[in-house]
Amino acid sequence: MLNKIYDWVDERLDITPIWRDIADHEVPEHVNPAHHFSAFVYCFGGLTFFVTVIQILSGMFLTMYYVPDVENAWKSVYYLQNEVAFGEIVRGMHHWGASLVIVMMFLHTLRVFFTGSYKKPRELNWIVGVLIFCVMLGLGFTGYLLPWDMKALFATKVGLEIAGSVPFLGDLIKILLAGDAEIIGAQTLTRFFAIHVFFLPAALFALLAAHFIMIRKQGISGPL
Amino acid sequence: MQRGKGMKFVGDSRIKANNRMVNQPKDYSEYPGKTEAFWPDFLLKEWMVGAVFLIGYLLLTVAHPSPLEGPADPTNASYIPLPDWYFLFLYQLLKYTYASGPYNIIGAIVVPGLAIGALILMPFLDKGPERRPSKRPIPTALMILAVAAMFYLTWESVVNHDWEAAKAQGAITDKHLGLLPDVEIDETAPGYEIYQAQASCVGCHGGDLAGAGGPMLLGNELTAEEVAEVIQNGRGGMPAGAFQGTDEELQQLAEFIAGLKEAE
Numbered sequence: 001m002l003n004k005i006y007d008w009v010d011e012r013l014d015i016t017p018i019w020r021d022i023a024d025h026e027v028p029e030h031v032n033p034a035h036h037f038s039a040f041v042y043c044f045g046g047l048t049f050f051v052t053v054i055q056i057l058s059g060m061f062l063t064m065y066y067v068p069d070v071e072n073a074w075k076s077v078y079y080l081q082n083e084v085a086f087g088e089i090v091r092g093m094h095h096w097g098a099s100l101v102i103v104m105m106f107l108h109t110l111r112v113f114f115t116g117s118y119k120k121p122r123e124l125n126w127i128v129g130v131l132i133f134c135v136m137l138g139l140g141f142t143g144y145l146l147p148w149d150m151k152a153l154f155a156t157k158v159g160l161e162i163a164g165s166v167p168f169l170g171d172l173i174k175i176l177l178a179g180d181a182e183i184i185g186a187q188t189l190t191r192f193f194a195i196h197v198f199f200l201p202a203a204l205f206a207l208l209a210a211h212f213i214m215i216r217k218q219g220i221s222g223p224l
Numbered sequence: 225m226q227r228g229k230g231m232k233f234v235g236d237s238r239i240k241a242n243n244r245m246v247n248q249p250k251d252y253s254e255y256p257g258k259t260e261a262f263w264p265d266f267l268l269k270e271w272m273v274g275a276v277f278l279i280g281y282l283l284l285t286v287a288h289p290s291p292l293e294g295p296a297d298p299t300n301a302s303y304i305p306l307p308d309w310y311f312l313f314l315y316q317l318l319k320y321t322y323a324s325g326p327y328n329i330i331g332a333i334v335v336p337g338l339a340i341g342a343l344i345l346m347p348f349l350d351k352g353p354e355r356r357p358s359k360r361p362i363p364t365a366l367m368i369l370a371v372a373a374m375f376y377l378t379w380e381s382v383v384n385h386d387w388e389a390a391k392a393q394g395a396i397t398d399k400h401l402g403l404l405p406d407v408e409i410d411e412t413a414p415g416y417e418i419y420q421a422q423a424s425c426v427g428c429h430g431g432d433l434a435g436a437g438g439p440m441l442l443g444n445e446l447t448a449e450e451v452a453e454v455i456q457n458g459r460g461g462m463p464a465g466a467f468q469g470t471d472e473e474l475q476q477l478a479e480f481i482a483g484l485k486e487a488e
Contacts, residue, residue: 095285141308155305165328224355
């Protein structure tokens with residue numbers, strides 16, 4: 001039955017080459033931790049993606065309870081943390097995952113750097129990688145405000161002051177992010193929520209797609 | 225169509241592709257050794273690494289519940305801010321003389337901007353064909369220096385932060401949870417008006433007497449004499465002599481505050 005459905009779709013859309021390409025490509029020995037234990041350094045990128053997937057899933061569940069509004073944001077997080085079944089686990093995974101993404105991405109960047117893998121022909125993929133790094137830091141910064149507790153408010157205040165010190169564009173950037181030149185309040189929270197949940201993830205998906213397509217196109221860099 | 229299982233479209237207007245094969249898996253024969261197919265052989269190994277990683281991740285989640293401080297209060301002027309740990313090195317940088325104050329632009333924009341700029345342009349700054357770190361000493365040394373600086377700045381930031389005070393200043397109190405003690409506030413009492421007129425009182429203990437930067441006064445355990453003594457001489461983080469007024473007003477204020485006892 002499933003085979004027949006597959007054949008029916010394949011006959012029309014020729015989907016076989018798409019997944020066979022992903023499934024069949026050869027993985028060289030020098031990145032395989034089963035052959036060389038030290039090759040675990042080649043797992044950092046994959047683990048970053050793994051945590052990213054967990055971040056997306058846990059974040060989707062968090063938005064089922066979270067309310068992006070100054071009156072209720074903290075209350076909804078407190079409720080989620082203390083009353084909702086497994087809420088503490090889901091929020092905990094999102095909280096620690098945010099740190100782990102940074103750690104694994106940092107290690108992945110160092111691996112690519114010290115194996116010289118950014119060199120020709122992989123320059124574009126390196127640039128996309130650095131952009132992913134920036135998007136992840138942006139996700140960390142905007143996500144930190146959302147619980148609307150004391151540390152969130154005051155850390156964001158400092159961060160926005162730094163953004164505001166950019167020459168010429170500082171005030172514009174600050175108003176764009178915070179919704180006001182001075183006040184960090186209701187407008188800031190909804191903007192950070194929108195940036196954290198819609199704008200940056202959209203950018204992240206596009207960049208990740210480019211990152212992976214380029215890896216498939218170019219293959220992984222050879223042994224040193 | 226030569227591809228896949230051979231597609232036939234009704235009224236197909238597409239030009240037949242030239243005879244190149246599409247999506248041919250890349251050949252790794254230039255790297256002799258034990259190559260293996262991504263699916264399922266290699267992916268299985270990646271999943272094993274992922275499973276070990278996930279165990280550590282979940283242990284961390286279970287052992288350390290994610291922190292939550294009291295709700296944001298923009299009027300609290302005494303809160304010492306701290307960003308999340310992975311921004312600490314940038315934050316620490318802003319504490320040095322030539323990266324803060326009039327030189328703020330250096331610490332806030334120039335140094336991070338140069339670092340990100342150099343990182344993004346790395347393939348064009350280091351164009352040589354050598355890949356081994358030892359064969360390209362300058363990029364290697366610069367990167368080691370940058371990483372060492374990040375670790376050092378993060379460390380400095382951590383050891384110079386008062387974590388005990390940070391924990392106390394953000395604590396969730398009964399007030400935040402709507403669990404204030406059952407105290408009836410007599411807003412016609414002379415002490416109440418004196419309290420509201422004292423900026424130093426309201427600033428720390430809140431206009432609702434439930435505490436702001438300082439502790440809550442509702443449901444306190446003190447007698448009027450003890451309250452007067454604390455107002456005059458201070459206690460803990462409370463400064464002495466902040467009260468502005470006559471002895472009679474002080475007496476009325478102390479009696480009012482001592483009267484904020486929980487109903488039996």
